[in-house]
Amino acid sequence: MLEALPMAAAIVGLNGDKLWVHALNDAFRKTVLTFDLEENEVQVFQRHAAGRMGTFFRTFLADPANAPDQIESEDGEGLSRRYFTLKLAPLGPHRDGSPRCLVSLVDRTVEMRAEKHLRDEMLRDSLTGLPNRLSFTESIEQAEGDHAVLVVDMLRFSRINESMGTMAGDELLITLARRLMGALRAGDVLARTGGNEFAVLVRLKQGQDDAMTAAHRIENALVDPFRLSELEIRVDCAIGIALLDGEAEGEELFRNAQFAVKQAKAVGRPTVYAPSEASAARHRFSIETELRRALDREELELAFQPLIDLKTGMVTGFEALSRWTHEDRGPISPTEFIPVAEESGLILDLGRFVMEKSAATLAEWDERAGETLPLYVGVNLSAIQLQRDDVTDVVSSALRAHNIGGERLTLELTESAIVQDPARAGQEFERLKGLDATLAMDDFGTGYSSLAYLQRLPIDVLKIDRSFVIGMLKDADNIAIVRAILGLADALGMKTTAEGIENVELATTLATLGCDNGQGYFFAKPLKADDAFAYWQERKKSGRLLG
Structure with a gap:
């Protein structure tokens, strides 16, 4: 038997x-x-x-x-x-x-090894081989005893990229990483946490003095010029320091050090974060107050960035993006007001506005075209909405109000939002699927998603983060990661969308690799509703495959 x-x-x-x-x-x-x-x-x-x-x-x-x-x-x-x-x-x-x-x-050996490999890739910076921001934050959370976080920002680095090209800039970053590593003690953790930003986790034996000593060692390591393409280049840095006080979370501690970098740039020396001097908090409160008023007055608008079928070149949909033009300050970047909205809870009101406006815009486009258009709109959901709002009811109400089918909406959540409460996410996802909505995991590859989540949750689309896409043509590791994500999506029966497509080479490469859809400035920047409709019409008439 x-x-x-x-x-x-x-x-x-x-x-x-x-x-x-x-x-x-x-x-x-x-x-x-x-x-x-x-x-x-x-x-x-x-x-x-x-x-x-x-x-x-x-x-x-x-x-x-x-x-x-x-x-x-x-x-x-x-x-x-x-x-x-x-x-x-x-x-x-x-x-x-x-x-x-x-x-x-x-x-389950093959599955477990693949998951471990994908996690390792997601925790490592492909250019320098150092831990990335996610890995560094985990190191902070796991640290025991007194520690300090140093954020090292390389000044005027963009000028090197602009004048000598990104390949030269990458070469310099690799050399910088080696010098920084040589300046640290055994046991210190060095990570690359941004384009020209590094971070160090330092164990403290003599309090703040140890942190300052580490900062001065880093400065001394950068005194000698770097040789690049027959040129000698001097690199200066600003160093912000945040001391682990036993209360701050890892991400908060990292942000405190980043804030201290701004102070360091102003005073020209390494600076320790001082909560009493955190004017950023006051600014965030100001943004919160103004944003609340703007929502009450319906002063926010939506912009729509096209999503393109990489095989046919046709517009398949648009991603809805919030835009805010302040009456005195002018345009305020989403990177400034979205975090404030999440922190204050205003993201619930903002999310409802975006959902209702997206459905209304689809209905307006259908009426102008005289038919139900083969277009969908992607709407971003935050972890806060998932935790504190009845998202399914919000979506259902918007669909009913404008007589729009659920298949016309794609709801996008980041990996971190899903991982925070996978059980809640699973329940909400099942309810949303009951409305025929499409579900997408946004910024895939920047966090850590267990493959088990992808198997259990009814996710339809993986959106490949732009950080992997924009570096594909110059970094074989990025291509390998993108190829792995595409293979994973194919194995799980999911569609894929690549973010951050900025040139034709990226578009054609992704199409060749089998990516389904793409978005980015190569196709179009976010457009006003009327311009987005015109863009769809023009592209339908021209039949362009790319560009």
């Missing part, structure tokens, strides 16, 4: 206190999971019988109806390590009356 099964299988029984293998097939025998079986006819678990595995089997055999029937296991070390799922099913008793069960063994 066992040899006919398409998997590794065995029959295990419990006789007294001993676990016995009554039968097993060749597939089970050939697995690397070693049970140290005796060579007699009725084989005995020796190594595993006293451990977690033994407890698992004994509990199940004693009460199959109420005991766990599945366990994860692994065997081997290093590159030879393998991962398995053991599943148990009850069988009738042995002829001596002892309980038995059927054991099936599923080899």
